[in-house]
Amino acid sequence: MTNVAVHLEAQQHSLQAHVHDALAPGTTHTQGQQHPIKLYLVVWGWLFVLSTCSYLVDYFGLHGHLRWSLILLFMMLKAGLIVAVFMHMAWERLALAYAILLPPALVLVFVAIMVFESDYTHLLRVMFFAQTA
């Protein structure tokens, strides 16, 4: 019985020591999110630049894989800035970040399924419903 108690105590101490070592910056925000205004203005500026870039993709009429990859790149950069800085996800604990950000990533599986499905539908339409001139 005493052995067990000693063992538990030792565990408790090692856990505490570890906890203090691993304290990451940003985990101490308990009084609400407080960051310098300048940070928001810089992100605001970047969102303007990225939006202009994605508009220019259309304005200059880029086509094919270059167009699609640029659109997706600017989209993901803008989404990342909004979620990380404006919505403060960068400073939240990982338990919340992963709980919120992982499920939408699974939507990509749904996307893959529907790509196969619509390719199949398209094939059937071309094969059986094509208008004969």
Next chain:
Amino acid sequence: MAETALINNVEPPARPAGWRGIAADWSSDQRAFKNVSWGKAMMWIFLLSDTFIFSCFLLSYMTTRMSTTVPWPNPSEVFALTIGGQQIPLILIAIMTFILISSSGTMAMAVNFGYRRDRAKTAALMLATAAFGATFVGMQAFEWTKLIMEGVRPWGNPWGATQFGSSFFMITGFHGTHVTIGVIFLIAIARKVWRGDFDVERRGFFTSRKGHYEIVEITGLYWHFVDLVWVFIFALFYLW
């Protein structure tokens, strides 16, 4: 054992970070989101569910566009405006994008001033955000009117695949509804901030609970999400 109890009484130990922190938080007692209030956690979870709704809309749009054998109308031309005798592609949508991004900027600053308990600036920035949002909805109403006059219907349009209209009205309509609700939400909270409800801890009319400046951040989460959804709609519907 006595010592263990003593340690727990002194002060709660700091939470571990990284993967160990995720395991520790999720396996701990009572609550998984340690330094987040229930209001903020619930707003995040609501936004997650809303993400799935918009994902389904965009997915159904992708499926119809990929599977139709009829050419898809070119959004660059459909949403072009003639200004000063020149046809500029997608210009209205670009302006709407900049307006919504600006509203996100003012909202982020409103949250900041809210935590500094600066009533006037917080309320003013929230009302500016609401004004940007109302402008956005106004421009969307203009866009809808223009397209309906040109003959776009949920069941057809003059340029190509019939599903263009239904996808357009469904996606932008649902987003516009979110913006409208956001504007109402912003005005309601801005009024409370202006009146000083969170300084005198006045109890809410509906909940009888004391409010805190954190509600400004929670409102902000919703508003930034509306902007976030527009980023995806802009890229996938208008630019693709």
